Amino acid sequence: MIRVRFAPSPTGLLHIGGARTALFNYLFAKRYNGKYILRIEDTDIERSTKESVDNLIRSLKWLGLSWDEGPEIGGNFGPYYQTHRFDLYKKYLDKLIDTGDAYPCFCSPEELKKERDEQLKSGAPVKYSGKCRNLTPEKLKENIEKEKQFSIRFKVPEHKKIVFKDLIHGDMEFDSEILGDFVIMRSNGYPTYNYSVVIDDALMKITHIIRGDDHLSNTPKQVMLYESLGFPLPIFAHVSMILGVDGTRLSKRHGATSVEEFKKQGFLPEAIDNFLALLGWSAPEKDGKQEEILSLEEMSKLFSLEHVSKTPAMMNIDKLHWINGIYLRKRDPEEILSLTPNILDHEFFNKNREKALRYIKALKDHFFTLNDVESHITDFTEWKLEKELVGPLNENYIALLKKMLIFIKKSGSLDLSNVGKAFKFLSKEFGIKGKELYIPMRKILSGKEEGAQLQYFFILLSKEELIRRFEAAIKEFE
Numbered sequence: 001m002i003r004v005r006f007a008p009s010p011t012g013l014l015h016i017g018g019a020r021t022a023l024f025n026y027l028f029a030k031r032y033n034g035k036y037i038l039r040i041e042d043t044d045i046e047r048s049t050k051e052s053v054d055n056l057i058r059s060l061k062w063l064g065l066s067w068d069e070g071p072e073i074g075g076n077f078g079p080y081y082q083t084h085r086f087d088l089y090k091k092y093l094d095k096l097i098d099t100g101d102a103y104p105c106f107c108s109p110e111e112l113k114k115e116r117d118e119q120l121k122s123g124a125p126v127k128y129s130g131k132c133r134n135l136t137p138e139k140l141k142e143n144i145e146k147e148k149q150f151s152i153r154f155k156v157p158e159h160k161k162i163v164f165k166d167l168i169h170g171d172m173e174f175d176s177e178i179l180g181d182f183v184i185m186r187s188n189g190y191p192t193y194n195y196s197v198v199i200d201d202a203l204m205k206i207t208h209i210i211r212g213d214d215h216l217s218n219t220p221k222q223v224m225l226y227e228s229l230g231f232p233l234p235i236f237a238h239v240s241m242i243l244g245v246d247g248t249r250l251s252k253r254h255g256a257t258s259v260e261e262f263k264k265q266g267f268l269p270e271a272i273d274n275f276l277a278l279l280g281w282s283a284p285e286k287d288g289k290q291e292e293i294l295s296l297e298e299m300s301k302l303f304s305l306e307h308v309s310k311t312p313a314m315m316n317i318d319k320l321h322w323i324n325g326i327y328l329r330k331r332d333p334e335e336i337l338s339l340t341p342n343i344l345d346h347e348f349f350n351k352n353r354e355k356a357l358r359y360i361k362a363l364k365d366h367f368f369t370l371n372d373v374e375s376h377i378t379d380f381t382e383w384k385l386e387k388e389l390v391g392p393l394n395e396n397y398i399a400l401l402k403k404m405l406i407f408i409k410k411s412g413s414l415d416l417s418n419v420g421k422a423f424k425f426l427s428k429e430f431g432i433k434g435k436e437l438y439i440p441m442r443k444i445l446s447g448k449e450e451g452a453q454l455q456y457f458f459i460l461l462s463k464e465e466l467i468r469r470f471e472a473a474i475k476e477f478e
């Protein structure tokens, strides 16, 4: 049974890169009927916060990436918070010490810094010298009696080839010489990432580790720990980083980076999922065509790591807008209104739901994000007669405008049906057809080059406002 996990450190908002890692794990599990686990890696006491955990959980749920085991729901391999698993870390630490694969290190931070500085200066590789590797039993006893602080280091075997399988990068091979003995337990009793991650992944029976390739350099250390503890090695898949359009690693400078920020900017969860999946993955071609608009469910049937590229993915915000627009158009106006309830407070709607729904219907094709729903209200409320834009109008057209004005004044409430009839009637009477009729009138009523179709101005603007705009135009062009 395939078991994968997303293992975020709760030190901030869920980053878009983290969300993509979660998504790939989720899709992989679904594709192969496996289990997708959420584990909170909260051992960095200084930086981990409860707010961050809440944000991670909220954002993942919002994206529809709910887990099969993890916080809130539990599972057979818990606990799912690392800070609740200290007894397990201790148990395997004792084992490593017993077998001689780990040892206490009494070097002070100052000593270690000095060692590092000297290595840097002489151009030697920077790694722990192994000073405490072979302390005599007497020295060890003395240090402990003096209550000297110590960490626990893993004893890196000499000249060992470290190999592992990576489904994205291919077979990987490292020489243990590049690594110094590394700390697995800090002097404050907290495990380091490279140690706790191995204990947890092994005990949680994780079969595939899908994560960002910023962890590729940690993997040899983890592989050695697996081997030393006799745990079976999982298969790795290191996914490339997400870059901003300028080719540098995605950061605040590029704008929004967290799921929450994208939500605030009016993006829909299904659009973000779709967009994120395409950052590195592409659906297999079908009948010579590559589908780009795919729901979570569709992607769950198609996803495979073989189709994930190892070249870094570029975060193209225009594409996200495009995808979001497509999903927004799939939602019905009621749903869009329920996601943008504040527009009802706008004086243009004055709490009139029907009018707001008419407005959404009218402009749906012009929305790319939910925030556009509010910002397009000005298409109707901000108006100025743009004489140049409308262009010259002949007498016949002005006569038609006058007749239209009478129709507005005389009719009761306007709707698409009676407005449509009026157009038909006037078109016949004045012999002005199609675009010739609609375009100048739309420009008169909107004051803009583009926007909603003409008939919507009739059903969204008040009669007084329509009369005002028509009268202004007639006066101007007559």
Ligand code: GLU
Residues within 6 Å of the ligand: 006, 007, 008, 009, 041, 197, 210, 211, 212, 215
């Ligand atoms: N807590 C680690 C991180 O957020 C997890 C890395 C991993 O998946 O092994 O980067």
